[in-house]
Amino acid sequence: MALDFVMSEATYGFKAVLDYFDLKHFIVLGHSVGGGMSAAIAAEYPQSCKALVTIAAQYEVEERTLAGIRAAKQAFQQAGQIERLAKYHPDKARWVLDAWTETWLAPVFKDWNLREVLPQVQCPSLVIHGELDEYATTAQPQQIFAGVKGTVELQILQGLHHMPHKEQPEQVLTLISEFLADIA
Numbered sequence: 001m002a003l004d005f006v007m008s009e010a011t012y013g014f015k016a017v018l019d020y021f022d023l024k025h026f027i028v029l030g031h032s033v034g035g036g037m038s039a040a041i042a043a044e045y046p047q048s049c050k051a052l053v054t055i056a057a058q059y060e061v062e063e064r065t066l067a068g069i070r071a072a073k074q075a076f077q078q079a080g081q082i083e084r085l086a087k088y089h090p091d092k093a094r095w096v097l098d099a100w101t102e103t104w105l106a107p108v109f110k111d112w113n114l115r116e117v118l119p120q121v122q123c124p125s126l127v128i129h130g131e132l133d134e135y136a137t138t139a140q141p142q143q144i145f146a147g148v149k150g151t152v153e154l155q156i157l158q159g160l161h162h163m164p165h166k167e168q169p170e171q172v173l174t175l176i177s178e179f180l181a182d183i184a
Contacts, residue, residue: 005103006033006036006037006040006112006114007040007117009037009040009041010037010040010041010043010044011044014037014041014044014045018045018048023048024048025048025049025050026045026048026049026050027049027050027051027052027053027180027183028041028042028049028051028052028053029052029053029054029055029176030053030054030055030057031054031055031056031057031163031165032055032056032057032058032135032162033057033058033100034057035054035055035056035057035058036054036057036058036059036114038052038053038054038057039052039054039057039114039117039118039121039144039148040114040117042120042121042122042123042125043117043118043120043121044120046120046121046122046123049121049122049123050123050124050183051123051124051125051126051179051180051183052121052123052124052125052126052148052150053125053126053128053176053179054125054126054127054128054141054144055128055129055164055165055172056128056129056130056133056135056136056162056163056164057127057129057136057140057141057144058135058136058140059113059114059136059139059140059141059143059144059147060112060113060114060115060140060143061104061109061110061111061112061113062136062137062139062140064134064135064136064137065104065135065136066104066105068134068135068136068162069100069101069104069105069135070105071134072101073097073101073105076097082094082097085097114143114144114147115147118143118144118147118148118149119147119148119149120149121147121148121149121150122149122150123150124150124151124152124153124179124182124183125144125148125150125151125152125153126152126153126155126175126176126179127141127144127145127152127153127154127155128141128155128157128164128172128175128176129141129154129155129156129157129164130156130157130159130160130161130162130163130164130167131156131157131158131159131160132159132160132161133160133161133162134161134162135162136162138156141154141156142154153179155175157171157172
């Protein structure tokens with residue numbers, strides 16, 4: 001996987017979606033690495049993106065991120081674990097796991113961050129993050145909150161981890177619904 005995959009997804013991958021569906025305006029939401037991709041998409045298409053929602057997004061590589069990835073990589077060595085991932089990525093489960101772990105753990109990736117991207121985000125943004133996220137400290141959503149130029153709301157969810165939308169789906173849905181109710 002190329003080390004610029006987050007920006008590449010915004011520039012090339014999402015462009016294909018826009019073209020295929022002939023979208024003029026959109027709201028983008030992403031979880032984890034997808035949250036970073038969503039921020040990059042909002043930055044790449046500032047006139048079209050009406051709102052950004054990130055859930056457990058990483059702003060940069062930090063030791064907690066690496067420790068969480070190392071633990072996940074180890075856990076996926078246990079019997080039956082790759083099959084759990086195959087539920088979401090049928091023929092590509094192993095590739096998805098390896099692309100994620102090997103890219104983030106690569107020494108050349110250690111300086112990756114959203115520093116240059118976030119100032120280009122002009123749309124209203126909602127940043128959701130679990131207080132106990134095993135892949136990122138709360139400094140990460142705070143950096144996203146501080147970095148975007150549009151209006152931004154930060155929600156650190158007490159007692160939740162990396163999957164707040166699965167841990168407390170109603171709470172997350174309410175936050176998103178209330179945020180989007182104000183978007184024209």
